[in-house]
Amino acid sequence: MELQFLGTGAGMPSKLRNTSAVVLNLSAEGEGYWLFDCGEATQHQILHTSLKPRKIAKIFITHLHGDHIFGLPGLIGSRSFLGGDEPLDIYGPLGLREWLETTLRITQTHLNYTLRIHEIEEGVIFEDENFRVITQSLRHVIPCYGYRVEQKPLLGKLLIDKAVGAGVPKGPLLKRLKDGEDVTLDDGRVVLSKEVTGAPQEGFTVAILGDTSYCDSAVELASGADILVHEATFDLETGNLAKEYGHSTIGDAASVANEARVEALIANHISARFMPSDIAKLKVQGETIFPTLHIAEDFARFEWKDGEMIRLED
Amino acid sequence: MELQFLGTGAGMPSKLRNTSAVVLNLSAEGEGYWLFDCGEATQHQILHTSLKPRKIAKIFITHLHGDHIFGLPGLIGSRSFLGGDEPLDIYGPLGLREWLETTLRITQTHLNYTLRIHEIEEGVIFEDENFRVITQSLRHVIPCYGYRVEQKPLLGKLLIDKAVGAGVPKGPLLKRLKDGEDVTLDDGRVVLSKEVTGAPQEGFTVAILGDTSYCDSAVELASGADILVHEATFDLETGNLAKEYGHSTIGDAASVANEARVEALIANHISARFMPSDIAKLKVQGETIFPTLHIAEDFARFEWKDGEMIRLED
Numbered sequence: 001m002e003l004q005f006l007g008t009g010a011g012m013p014s015k016l017r018n019t020s021a022v023v024l025n026l027s028a029e030g031e032g033y034w035l036f037d038c039g040e041a042t043q044h045q046i047l048h049t050s051l052k053p054r055k056i057a058k059i060f061i062t063h064l065h066g067d068h069i070f071g072l073p074g075l076i077g078s079r080s081f082l083g084g085d086e087p088l089d090i091y092g093p094l095g096l097r098e099w100l101e102t103t104l105r106i107t108q109t110h111l112n113y114t115l116r117i118h119e120i121e122e123g124v125i126f127e128d129e130n131f132r133v134i135t136q137s138l139r140h141v142i143p144c145y146g147y148r149v150e151q152k153p154l155l156g157k158l159l160i161d162k163a164v165g166a167g168v169p170k171g172p173l174l175k176r177l178k179d180g181e182d183v184t185l186d187d188g189r190v191v192l193s194k195e196v197t198g199a200p201q202e203g204f205t206v207a208i209l210g211d212t213s214y215c216d217s218a219v220e221l222a223s224g225a226d227i228l229v230h231e232a233t234f235d236l237e238t239g240n241l242a243k244e245y246g247h248s249t250i251g252d253a254a255s256v257a258n259e260a261r262v263e264a265l266i267a268n269h270i271s272a273r274f275m276p277s278d279i280a281k282l283k284v285q286g287e288t289i290f291p292t293l294h295i296a297e298d299f300a301r302f303e304w305k306d307g308e309m310i311r312l313e314d
Numbered sequence: 315m316e317l318q319f320l321g322t323g324a325g326m327p328s329k330l331r332n333t334s335a336v337v338l339n340l341s342a343e344g345e346g347y348w349l350f351d352c353g354e355a356t357q358h359q360i361l362h363t364s365l366k367p368r369k370i371a372k373i374f375i376t377h378l379h380g381d382h383i384f385g386l387p388g389l390i391g392s393r394s395f396l397g398g399d400e401p402l403d404i405y406g407p408l409g410l411r412e413w414l415e416t417t418l419r420i421t422q423t424h425l426n427y428t429l430r431i432h433e434i435e436e437g438v439i440f441e442d443e444n445f446r447v448i449t450q451s452l453r454h455v456i457p458c459y460g461y462r463v464e465q466k467p468l469l470g471k472l473l474i475d476k477a478v479g480a481g482v483p484k485g486p487l488l489k490r491l492k493d494g495e496d497v498t499l500d501d502g503r504v505v506l507s508k509e510v511t512g513a514p515q516e517g518f519t520v521a522i523l524g525d526t527s528y529c530d531s532a533v534e535l536a537s538g539a540d541i542l543v544h545e546a547t548f549d550l551e552t553g554n555l556a557k558e559y560g561h562s563t564i565g566d567a568a569s570v571a572n573e574a575r576v577e578a579l580i581a582n583h584i585s586a587r588f589m590p591s592d593i594a595k596l597k598v599q600g601e602t603i604f605p606t607l608h609i610a611e612d613f614a615r616f617e618w619k620d621g622e623m624i625r626l627e628d
């Protein structure tokens with residue numbers, strides 16, 4: 001699993017930060033890319049990465065402010081033009097369907113794939129054998145959802161020596177044991193999967209929130225998560241503005257991370273008022289409350305591997 | 315008057331060319347900027363220029379394909395945020411109002427200025443004392459308009475020696491004569507404006523067309539223009555595709571320029587299939603038919619001054 005930030009700014013694009021978009025790259029987990037929010041020029045940002053638009057399998061929209069959705073119609077169209085033929089699922093608040101359908105109709109955009117629009121409410125909005133996605137409402141000036149992505153426990157590794165020792169011949173029976181199935185050998189003996197596999201491994205949990213003031217549901221969505229992606233539009237000195245506009249300070253983000261006992265916090269949605277030279281100060285303000293803190297830049301990549309998050313360098 | 319290209323690509327953004335947008339900068343003529351088409355990330359392109367979004371006074375949309383309009387909602391919102399408080403007029407085909415109003419409503423975008431949407435038909439769509447804008451339908455796969463912008467004749471310069479010689483005292487009377495008014499002196503003599511001013515100067519005419527196959531209305535719109543901005547999505551070898559998709563080759567663009575007897579042709583809307591190394595070949599193909607030909611790159615600027623067009627270098 002890898003997280004790649006495509007836009008880490010707030011409200012409007014600047015030369016340094018585009019409007020919101022972050023890719024949860026689940027290629028290694030067999031799920032393609034899941035995109036969270038899609039500000040204007042997200043497809044342009046993708047041009048500067050190795051990502052392929054046709055591999056975007058799902059898009060999750062936190063809320064319907066323009067800086068979170070104005071890149072959707074262009075990306076949807078380009079995904080088709082660039083060979084995307086697998087269905088695309090888009091999740092988001094009420095109103096998303098009307099806007100997208102109106103836009104596609106008026107621009108006469110024809111797609112070579114099935115577009116499925118899901119207008120969501122709080123709760124489990126997606127579940128398959130590997131993942132579960134849960135949403136809750138946050139506290140913003142318009143309806144806004146946060147997303148919690150839970151990977152289900154992974155089967156334990158096959159202990160091959162143990163299996164062979166138990167008399168299992170090399171071949172398809174090993175694969176079945178690895179996949180959790182108990183098998184009967186030629187001599188009638190039953191070998192249980194759990195006898196020849198290691199303990200199941202815990203999956204990861206990532207919470208990716210939208211625009212929000214500090215709120216309980218942010219803490220709940222992030223509870224015990226490995227990674228929390230949380231907005232930090234303002235610093236401690238501009239906390240009054242944060243409240244007024246339904247946003248968070250870097251301190252609010254760190255407090256949520258702290259109370260939710262997450263492993264790592266990545267702050268995004270950084271106001272253009274902060275120059276690159278201000279970022280160190282922002283970071284210090286957050287670290288006082290929650291030390292394992294990163295502030296994302298556009299194109300920043302984070303990998304989750306063997307239970308740890310590492311920031312990738314290009 | 316200056317033309318600045320913000321997007322010169324076709325269909326989708328590439329690293330080298332953004333989707334369509336070109337600014338007709340009429341600041342010197344007192345009309346602000348007139349923007350023609352507004353592909354996604356036009357506001358991002360503006361960040362790399364000295365243009366100010368609040369100075370955009372009018373936007374003319376040729377047609378409702380996404381690569382010509384997906385930058386509109388973001389730019390409209392940012393113009394407000396960046397201090398724009400003068401009314402903004404947007405002209406375009408039927409459907410523009412529904413799309414923009416739906417988009418602004420669903421994203422709850424509030425503007426600090428009056429937005430006036432004009433759904434146009436063929437004919438004179440705008441006229442004031444200095445300019446006239448005329449449209450005609452082009453030949454594309456959806457309704458598409460070309461725009462002809464005519465500057466009205468400019469008053470001749472005041473011949474100050476002649477005026478003083480005629481007994482006009484320095485002061486406000488000179489200004490009135492300069493503005494075309496006849497005046498009566500204290501001694502009762504009438505001085506006619508035309509006696510003390512030079513000949514009226516011709517205004518310029520610029521035709522900025524949208525996506526189109528070769529068609530008579532393109533030639534009519536461009537007839538006798540000083541500058542023609544015409545799409546050239548394809549080269550001579552891919553002319554069959556041009557016809558199929560309602561586009562032009564560089565040869566079609568040059569033929570329109572030739573038949574309309576324009577002074578200069580600027581080709582835009584260049585397919586991403588053409589690498590920078592192919593542009594010279596495209597240019598040669600066009601120049602065989604019409605020699606005064608430029609192929610625009612993103613950020614290319616052209617100035618119209620003293621009856622001549624010059625390409626500005628940065």
Ligand SMILES: [Zn+2]
Pocket residue numbers: 063065211
């Ligand atoms: Zn927002």
Ligand SMILES: [Zn+2]
Pocket residue numbers: 377379525
């Ligand atoms: Zn088009």
